[in-house]
Amino acid sequence: QHKFWDEQPVPKIYEENEESGAIEEKTLDQVRKDPLALPDAFEWYDIDVNSDEDMSNVYTLLEQNYVEDDDAMFRFAYPIPFLRWALTPPGWRRDWHIAVRVKANKSLVAFISGVPVEVRVDQKKIVKMAEINFLCVHKKLREKRLAPKLIAEVTRRVNLTDVWQAVYTAGVLVPKPVSKTRYWHRNLNPPKLIDIGFSSIPRTYAKFRDPLDMTIKYYKLPEKPLTVGFRKMTKKDVPAVQKLLNDYLRRFKVHPEFTQDDFKHWFLTRDDVIHSFVVQDPETKRITDFVSFYSLPSSVIGHQKHKLLKAAYLYFYFANSTPLVQLIDDLLISAKALDFDVLNCLDIMDNAQFIEKCKFGPGDGNLYYYLYNYKIPDLKPEQIGLTML
Ligand code: NHW
Ligand code: EN5
Numbered sequence: 001q002h003k004f005w006d007e008q009p010v011p012k013i014y015e016e017n018e019e020s021g022a023i024e025e026k027t028l029d030q031v032r033k034d035p036l037a038l039p040d041a042f043e044w045y046d047i048d049v050n051s052d053e054d055m056s057n058v059y060t061l062l063e064q065n066y067v068e069d070d071d072a073m074f075r076f077a078y079p080i081p082f083l084r085w086a087l088t089p090p091g092w093r094r095d096w097h098i099a100v101r102v103k104a105n106k107s108l109v110a111f112i113s114g115v116p117v118e119v120r121v122d123q124k125k126i127v128k129m130a131e132i133n134f135l136c137v138h139k140k141l142r143e144k145r146l147a148p149k150l151i152a153e154v155t156r157r158v159n160l161t162d163v164w165q166a167v168y169t170a171g172v173l174v175p176k177p178v179s180k181t182r183y184w185h186r187n188l189n190p191p192k193l194i195d196i197g198f199s200s201i202p203r204t205y206a207k208f209r210d211p212l213d214m215t216i217k218y219y220k221l222p223e224k225p226l227t228v229g230f231r232k233m234t235k236k237d238v239p240a241v242q243k244l245l246n247d248y249l250r251r252f253k254v255h256p257e258f259t260q261d262d263f264k265h266w267f268l269t270r271d272d273v274i275h276s277f278v279v280q281d282p283e284t285k286r287i288t289d290f291v292s293f294y295s296l297p298s299s300v301i302g303h304q305k306h307k308l309l310k311a312a313y314l315y316f317y318f319a320n321s322t323p324l325v326q327l328i329d330d331l332l333i334s335a336k337a338l339d340f341d342v343l344n345c346l347d348i349m350d351n352a353q354f355i356e357k358c359k360f361g362p363g364d365g366n367l368y369y370y371l372y373n374y375k376i377p378d379l380k381p382e383q384i385g386l387t388m389l
Pocket of ligand 2: 070071133170187365366
């Protein structure tokens with residue numbers, strides 16, 4: 001039933017694991033030195049992230065062919081600066097940015113990417129992995145087994161660097177998830193979200209004289225953050241926040257470890273890409289809390305008035321002093337001030353503590369977490385300490 005996945009070092013769907021660890025151990029001499037064969041009309045091409053032309057081609061492929069919701073109303077539209085950020089953390093490699101082109105006219109028809117990440121699983125020692133993302137096959141070339149080719153080729157190239165594990169997330173169920181998580185959404189712009197069909201007027205308001213007005217009032221937020229000492233994170237905060245974030249993440253069963261360079265890359269604010277905030281105690285001057293979100297718009301498919309949904313996604317955080325509900329409220333206020341329509345999160349980490357209190361509602365999408373070549377007993381969403389892009 002899974003022609004490809006049944007042959008890969010991943011657990012079977014029904015398999016229950018009691019221990020964690022690698023599924024297979026291989027050595028470099030067992031890895032093919034030449035690329036996998038593609039159908040004759042196609043060729044491999046490594047994307048040059050520094051080329052505007054290459055990046056614009058990746059952008060267009062994804063904008064027109066990447067992930068949609070179940071009703072095909074919205075499609076992720078990762079902007080070019082976001083893609084550059086996502087593809088170039090410390091240690092990135094051009095040969096992990098893999099495209100397939102039509103030989104005849106060089107047009108891009110498929111893509112998959114890997115970037116390096118250090119992940120700790122089940123409180124054991126840190127494992128070097130590839131974080132796999134942006135797997136995409138053009139709509140006109142679907143169900144021709146091109147995806148397994150892309151996956152096998154990225155696996156080969158990752159293996160050639162002596163890396164044997166990977167982490168990835170997907171909305172679909174394949175063998176075999178570490179965890180099944182759910183999306184939650186916090187409405188920041190009720191008129192627009194209702195207009196585009198992202199949300200509807202709560203049933204309980206339908207009987208009132210002005211249901212939209214009731215909805216707007218329900219979701220209303222203060223103009224400015226409420227926590228004393230809440231501000232944008234700066235370069236100077238990096239050493240302290242990097243350490244405190246790693247300390248916080250250690251309580252989870254799957255989490256990344258960030259070097260100082262990793263932390264700078266992933267969290268220093270880049271306009272329209274990543275926004276990070278801290279709380280600094282006015283007395284001690286110490287950083288007590290940290291919270292971040294990334295900006296990922298979606299195309300609104302076939303809408304006359306609105307072309308783009310401006311969505312913010314909760315990224316990493318820790319709350320050592322400020323109540324988590326208050327920290328997230330300040331994040332919502334900041335996202336609203338930056339003109340986002342919605343703030344999304346998953347039910348991972350400590351998110352259950354604030355989800356309902358901060359007026360998030362359940363989405364219709366799931367997100368499965370996966371490890372390649374690593375088995376582990378099933379995890380609850382709250383044991384996951386990793387957010388992907
Ligand atoms: S999840 C987003 C994936 N992309 C999309 O959903 C975009 C829209 N869809 C498409 O472009 C984030 C196509 O439908 C795709 C499939 C390309 C998805 N994960 O070519 P065929 C990521 O990027 C399996 C894993 O005929 P297609 C994470 C499927 O089960 N497997 O299908 C990516 C079947 O195998 P089976 C997936 O529709 C992680 C086979 O592909 C999958 O034309 C990748 C069918 O292929 C998915 N999302 O193209 C794994 N979707 O065994 C990384 C389908 O069931 C592993 N399939 O017959 C680690 C690698 C590195 C290891 C290093 C040590
Ligand atoms: C790899 N890094 O399904 C990621 N999105 O809920 C790839 N639903 O936006 C895998 N269908 O529920 C990504 N509104 C997998 C996710 C794919 C995209 C997806 C879902 C997540 C989504 C929205 C729109 C639904 C439109 C109809 C949704 C309801 C929100 C409402 C807000 C107010 C309170 C109640 C809930």
